Structure formats: C-alpha cells, structure tokens
Amino acid sequence: MNIESRIDQLLFAAIEEINEHLPAGQKIQAEKSTQLFGHRGVLDSLTLVNLIVVTEQKVQEALNVVITLADERAMSQKNSPFKSVESLANYIVLLVKEKTN
Amino acid sequence: MLITGSRKGIGRNLVEYYIEKGYVIYGCSREAADYSYPGYHHYCLDVADEQKVRQMFAELLKSQGRLDILINNAGIASMNHALLTPVATVQKIFSTNVVGSFLFAREAAKVMMKRKTGRIVNFATVATPMKLAGEAIYASSKAAIVTLTQILAREFADYNITVNAVGPTPVLTDLIRSVPQDKMDALLRQQAIHRFGEFSDITNVIDFFIRPESDFVTGQVLYLEE
Numbered sequence: 001m002n003i004e005s006r007i008d009q010l011l012f013a014a015i016e017e018i019n020e021h022l023p024a025g026q027k028i029q030a031e032k033s034t035q036l037f038g039h040r041g042v043l044d045s046l047t048l049v050n051l052i053v054v055t056e057q058k059v060q061e062a063l064n065v066v067i068t069l070a071d072e073r074a075m076s077q078k079n080s081p082f083k084s085v086e087s088l089a090n091y092i093v094l095l096v097k098e099k100t101n
Numbered sequence: 102m103l104i105t106g107s108r109k110g111i112g113r114n115l116v117e118y119y120i121e122k123g124y125v126i127y128g129c130s131r132e133a134a135d136y137s138y139p140g141y142h143h144y145c146l147d148v149a150d151e152q153k154v155r156q157m158f159a160e161l162l163k164s165q166g167r168l169d170i171l172i173n174n175a176g177i178a179s180m181n182h183a184l185l186t187p188v189a190t191v192q193k194i195f196s197t198n199v200v201g202s203f204l205f206a207r208e209a210a211k212v213m214m215k216r217k218t219g220r221i222v223n224f225a226t227v228a229t230p231m232k233l234a235g236e237a238i239y240a241s242s243k244a245a246i247v248t249l250t251q252i253l254a255r256e257f258a259d260y261n262i263t264v265n266a267v268g269p270t271p272v273l274t275d276l277i278r279s280v281p282q283d284k285m286d287a288l289l290r291q292q293a294i295h296r297f298g299e300f301s302d303i304t305n306v307i308d309f310f311i312r313p314e315s316d317f318v319t320g321q322v323l324y325l326e327e
Contacts, residue, residue: 046259053211061163066155 007092008032010062011085014055018047032086041083048082059092067095103127103161103168105148105205106175108134111272114300115172115307116141127161130175148175148201158208167216170311171209173202173223178239180280191238198242199249206253206264214260220311221257223250225268225322231291235284243268247322254320263316267306268324270298292326 001009012030019027028034028042028051035041037048052069060066074081074091081091102119106112107128113136116126120138128134129144137143142161146153161168177197179190206221213219225247228240246266254264270292271285289295306323309315 050214053214057162057211060155060159066152066159 003096004089004093006062007059007089007096010058011055011089011092014051014058015085017054018051021050022047030085032084032089034085036084036088037082038080052082055088055092059096063096063100065096065099067092067099069095102170102172103129103205103209104172104174105129105201107143108132111269111300111303112174115174115304118300118304124170125165127157127165129157147197149196149204151204154204154208158212162212168209168212168219170220171205171222172307173205173221175201176224176243178236180235180239180284182235183237186238194238194242195245198239199245202246203249206249210253210257210260210262213262214257217261218316219257219260219262220315221253221262221264222307222310223264223266225250225266225324227268227270227292227324227326229268230324231288233288250322251320258319261316263310263319265310265319266322267303267310268322269303270326272298272300272303294326298325 015028015030022028026042028036036043036051043051056067056069069081069088069091077091079087081087102124104112104115104119104126105128107116107126108130112128112130113134116128116138119126120141125140125142126138127142127144129146129148131145131147133145134143144153144157146157148154158168175197177194179186179194181190202223206223209219209221223246224243226240226243228236229244229247233240250264250266257264271280271288289297302325306325310318310321
C-alpha cells in the first residue's frame with residue numbers, strides 16, 4: 001500500500017472515531033470530498049481540534065512518525081489544509097514524507 | 102499516574118506515596134533515577150523537549166492504554182536580584198516551569214480525552230501571591246502556571262478533565278537549599294502558621310484534587326499558606 005492510501009485509511013479511521021461521539025445528523029462523511037472547516041465546512045472548532053488530535057495519534061501509532069498538524073506553517077498556507085478531507089490527507093502525506101525522507 | 106520531576110525532592114516523595122497506594126507511575130527527570138519500584142517507569146528527558154515528551158506519551162499509551170492523573174511537579178527556581186539575573190536563567194526557568202507544564206498537560210489531555218476523564222495537578226507557589234523579593238522570575242513563571250491552570254480547566258472541561266494547582270509554602274528540598282536562612286525566617290513569619298510545609302500538606306491537597314468526588318473542582322489554585 002502506498003503512503004497516500006495508508007494516510008487515507010488512517011484519516012478515515014480518525015473520522016470514524018470522532019463520529020462515535022457525534023450525534024446522528026452531525027457525523028462526518030468519511031469521503032475525500034467532505035468539506036471539513038471554513039466556508040461549507042461541517043465541523044465546529046472543537047470537533048476539528050478533536051479530529052486533529054486523533055489523526056496525529058493514529059499517524060504516530062501506525063507509522064511511528066510524530067507530526068504536528070496545527071502549527072504556524074499550516075495556518076499560513078494559502079489554502080488551509082483543514083478545508084476538506086482531501087486537503088488534510090494531502091497535507092499529512094507532505095508532512096510524513098518530509099519526516100521520513 | 103504520571104509525575105514529572107520525580108528523581109528527587111517532592112517528586113520522589115510523591116512517587117513513593119502513590120506507589121504505596123497502588124498506582125502504576127510514570128516519572129521523568131533530566132537524569133536517571135537512583136531508585137526503582139515495581140510499577141515505576143522512569144524516563145530521562147527535559148520536560149520542555151517536545152519530541153521526547155511526545156515519545157514518552159506514545160510509549161505510555163501503548164503499554165498502559167490510559168492515563169488517569171498527571172502531576173506537573175517538575176520545577177526549578179533561582180533566587181536572585183532581578184538586576185543580577187541573566188536572561189539564560191530566565192529562559193531556563195520558564196522553559197522548565199511553564200513550557201514543561203504546558204507540554205505535559207497538553208499531551209496528557211490527548212490521552213485522557215479518549216476516556217473522557219482525567220486529573221491534572223500543577224504546581225504553583227506562595228512566592229507569587231506573597232510577591233517575594235528575589236523571586237521575580239520564579240514567581241512570575243508560577244504566575245503563568247496559575248493562568249495556565251485556569252484556562253486549561255476551561256478548555257479541557259469538555260473532556261471531563263479537571264486542572265487544578267497546589268501552591269505550597271517552602272518545603273525543605275534542594276529547591277530552597279540556597280536560600281539564606283534569614284530570608285526563610287522572614288518568609289515563615291509572614292505566614293499565618295509559622296512553619297515549613299510538610300510533604301503531607303501537599304499530598305493532602307493532591308488527594309483532594311484527584312479523588313473521584315472532585316470532578317466538579319477545576320481551575321482552582323489552593324495555596325497552603327499566604
């Protein structure tokens with residue numbers, strides 16, 4: 001499995017874990033096209049915090065790579081990594097590749 | 102339970118006290134511990150080293166699967182006149198006392214939030230409300246701990262994690278060994294009860310903060326004397 005697919009898998013697993021605590025109707029669709037935060041985003045700020053924490057933990061557990069998703073770099077990106085599942089997955093791949101290469 | 106600064110002083114006493122009560126304890130300090138107990142795991146690290154602290158929590162989570170209590174005990178002091186205090190000392194004190202406490206609280210909360218319960222106890226000091234001359238940097242760093250405690254209490258409340266602080270009077274440990282006797286005597290005279298703090302004074306407060314019935318007690322700073 002390539003790193004992109006593995007990250008998708010971990011991110012979807014993180015979403016499933018977050019969904020366990022969300023009421024019906026507010027659950028996050030585990031799809032690449034799901035808009036997460038910002039205009040048309042489905043997450044409130046606290047749920048985004050939870051998703052980031054759980055995702056970082058899953059990446060660390062599965063790949064033994066420590067990443068920090070919400071740092072100054074993420075905040076200064078022209079396109080926010082937290083906009084959608086796809087943008088978040090791409091950002092994680094970028095960070096993991098930087099840490100492992 | 103995780104106790105920072107556990108090699109000596111109050112930290113070591115806390116390890117012995119809570120081991121006796123049956124807790125599995127993770128501890129840390131810059132140097133190796135010269136003691137061991139069944140159920141005690143020691144890590145050598147700087148509490149402000151983000152990568153090493155995150156690694157410690159990853160290993161704790163992997164082996165224990167949970168963390169119920171964090172006692173943010175690690176702290177350093179340096180009594181000196183402000184005019185004679187180098188910036189390097191200021192940075193060192195803030196790094197250990199503030200950055201270290203924040204980092205451990207943050208990582209602990211990440212573990213505790215999974216089970217939606219947890220207790221974090223920080224260490225403040227009476228030097229802050231007493232505004233002790235010679236303690237400008239130490240007392241300021243602990244003033245930051247007070248604010249940190251109060252705001253983390255709000256941010257972590259969603260996960261049923263309480264955050265409180267105990268503010269001890271001087272307890273005879275290495276931390277105050279370099280403080281002149283006349284300064285200590287003057288300090289004790291300012292207290293309502295004129296004696297050094299005992300280790301049991303501290304555990305009495307920590308026991309209160311961590312008991313299950315204290316789940317509605319958060320954001321509190323309990324000074325043992327003022």
